[in-house]
Amino acid sequence: MTTTRSHTLPQHETHTLLATDGAWRVVVLNDPVNLMSYVVLVFKKVFGFDEATARQHMLEVHEQGRSIVWSGLREKAEAYAFTLQQWHLTTVLETDEAH
Numbered sequence: 001m002t003t004t005r006s007h008t009l010p011q012h013e014t015h016t017l018l019a020t021d022g023a024w025r026v027v028v029l030n031d032p033v034n035l036m037s038y039v040v041l042v043f044k045k046v047f048g049f050d051e052a053t054a055r056q057h058m059l060e061v062h063e064q065g066r067s068i069v070w071s072g073l074r075e076k077a078e079a080y081a082f083t084l085q086q087w088h089l090t091t092v093l094e095t096d097e098a099h
Contacts, residue, residue: 023096024077026070030061031090042087043069046080071096 028039036058043054047069060067070080077093084091 023071024074025068025094025096026077026080027092027094028061028067028069029090030065046083
């Protein structure tokens with residue numbers, strides 16, 4: 001017995017944008033637990049920031065209560081947020097409405 005299959009291609013392509021598309025922010029929040037030097041160390045290890053950049057973000061967290069440390073696609077943002085949480089930093093994700 002022989003089986004034949006017919007393959008048809010769609011007439012036109014459709015593209016669906018998912019909620020995961022677009023820019024997302026990784027935001028580190030201030031907490032009363034972590035030392036400033038520890039936060040600088042984590043930023044350097046996780047993001048590869050130089051000392052000055054890491055200190056700048058740490059000071060934003062300390063003085064303003066939060067710092068946007070990374071912005072990009074959601075999957076990568078979630079990975080960064082998870083990693084920072086593993087280092088015991090209080091971290092949240094926000095949509096980047098500007099993009």
